[in-house]
Amino acid sequence: MSTELALSRAAAGAPLAASKRLAILPAYNEERNIGRVLDELRAVDPGLDLVVVSDGSTDRTAEVASARGARVIKLPFNVGIGGTVQTGFRYAWEEGYELAVRLDGDGQHDPAELPKLVAPVVAGEADLAIGARFAAAGGYRSSAARRIGIRILARVVSLIARQRLTDTTSGFQACNRRAIAAYAADLPHDYPEVEGIVMAIKHRIRLVEVPVTMREREHGRSSIGALASIYYMVKILLALFVDLFRRADVPLEDA
Amino acid sequence: MTPLTISIAATIVSVVLLLVVFELIRSRRLRERYALLWLATGIVLVVLSAWRDGLNTIAGWLGVRGYPPAVLFAVGLLFVIVVLLHYSTVISRLADQNTILAQRLALLEAKLRDRG
Numbered sequence: 327m328s329t330e331l332a333l334s335r336a337a338a339g340a341p342l343a344a345s346k347r348l349a350i351l352p353a354y355n356e357e358r359n360i361g362r363v364l365d366e367l368r369a370v371d372p373g374l375d376l377v378v379v380s381d382g383s384t385d386r387t388a389e390v391a392s393a394r395g396a397r398v399i400k401l402p403f404n405v406g407i408g409g410t411v412q413t414g415f416r417y418a419w420e421e422g423y424e425l426a427v428r429l430d431g432d433g434q435h436d437p438a439e440l441p442k443l444v445a446p447v448v449a450g451e452a453d454l455a456i457g458a459r460f461a462a463a464g465g466y467r468s469s470a471a472r473r474i475g476i477r478i479l480a481r482v483v484s485l486i487a488r489q490r491l492t493d494t495t496s497g498f499q500a501c502n503r504r505a506i507a508a509y510a511a512d513l514p515h516d517y518p519e520v521e522g523i524v525m526a527i528k529h530r531i532r533l534v535e536v537p538v539t540m541r542e543r544e545h546g547r548s549s550i551g552a553l554a555s556i557y558y559m560v561k562i563l564l565a566l567f568v569d570l571f572r573r574a575d576v577p578l579e580d581a
Numbered sequence: 582m583t584p585l586t587i588s589i590a591a592t593i594v595s596v597v598l599l600l601v602v603f604e605l606i607r608s609r610r611l612r613e614r615y616a617l618l619w620l621a622t623g624i625v626l627v628v629l630s631a632w633r634d635g636l637n638t639i640a641g642w643l644g645v646r647g648y649p650p651a652v653l654f655a656v657g658l659l660f661v662i663v664v665l666l667h668y669s670t671v672i673s674r675l676a677d678q679n680t681i682l683a684q685r686l687a688l689l690e691a692k693l694r695d696r697g
Contacts, residue, residue, distance in 0.1 A: 379687070399691045405680045413684045420688070515680065 348423040349374050350414030352407060352497075353431030354381040357390050363429070364394040366437040377417055378431065381410040387431070407497075408515035415501070419510040427500045435498040439538040444500040446534045453531040454505040456523070457498030457538035458491070475559040479520055482566060487527050491535055494520045498538060505531050514569070517562045524569050583633045591630035599623035618667075622660065629653070 349367050353360055364376055376396035380388045382404035392398045399413055411428060418426040427444060429435035439457060446452045476495055483494040497519055501509060508529040514521035526533055583591075602619045605611035611619070629635050640649035 397691060399687045401683050401687045403683060405683050409680045409684065413687055416684060417688055
């Protein structure tokens with residue numbers, strides 16, 4: 327199916343119609359990147375509502391975002407990526423959005439890939455689509471330590487999910503109402519991407535990986551360095567181990 | 582057996598601790614939830630201080646030979662670890678609640694801004 331067709335069908339009211347659709351952008355001090363990402367999103371899909379969740383940013387992220395017409399949710403202080411993303415999903419849930427996509431405010435997720443990402447969700451084939459950077463060839467380079475870490479994590483999460491996954495640390499995701507509900511109620515705060523997948527599986531959410539190409543950051547540096555990624559991986563593996571013994575919270579009821 | 586002077590001094594200190602705990606509860610500066618823990622601690626300390634042969638007796642029950650106060654250190658250390666663990670759970674819960682409050686506040690503020 328053509329991706330433009332998928333989006334226009336959604337607007338026309340097909341099953342799993344995404345007439346109300348939202349892009350969630352968690353952002354921490356991204357004044358230099360956020361404007362361009364918002365412009366690109368508008369260009370890809372003018373009917374897409376935009377919400378920027380500023381995680382206690384100390385720069386002009388919020389001003390830049392609202393100048394571009396995005397709704398801005400300002401957390402009063404830094405709560406971390408998990409809590410920030412969850413705020414966006416709570417908003418999506420409360421405002422009755424049928425489709426929510428999440429992408430980073432730093433520009434590494436290319437809005438042009440969005441139609442491809444949402445296609446399986448709009449078609450009703452999956453509740454949650456994850457844009458995987460290694461499923462596609464090229465376009466993205468990262469350190470060796472980080473690549474190995476991502477590969478090990480993918481192996482472990484694939485085992486838990488009983489489904490082959492190649493990139494479990496991707497924050498480029500599309501969710502239908504069911505997945506929005508699960509994330510709004512129960513998004514793990516420490517490692518929302520990796521642990522979120524395990525949580526989603528516990529909620530019996532059907533997930534699919536979509537190959538996408540990712541870009542380098544335009545400005546500033548990623549929050550995760552090379553050595554830190556080893557430490558990060560060990561911590562995630564421990565968290566995943568504990569998650570296996572954890573009961574899934576009940577998702578929110580429709581208000 | 583513990584020398585009498587040490588026993589008296591320890592008893593006085595323990596009783597003062599117990600009184601401080603009681604005063605904190607009375608003036609509502611210590612929640613009931615934690616109060617019981619500290620009251621129990623104070624009582625144990627008073628008993629161990631006043632009962633001069635107590636440490637030896639308990640060490641004897643546990644088969645500790647040579648240095649009976651080792652029992653006191655072991656029990657004290659375990660107690661401190663349990664209290665710290667308890668505080669970790671309290672801090673975790675407070676941090677979670679704090680995050681939820683921040684999220685609610687931010688969502689409400691955004692809604693309010695739309696109206697105004």
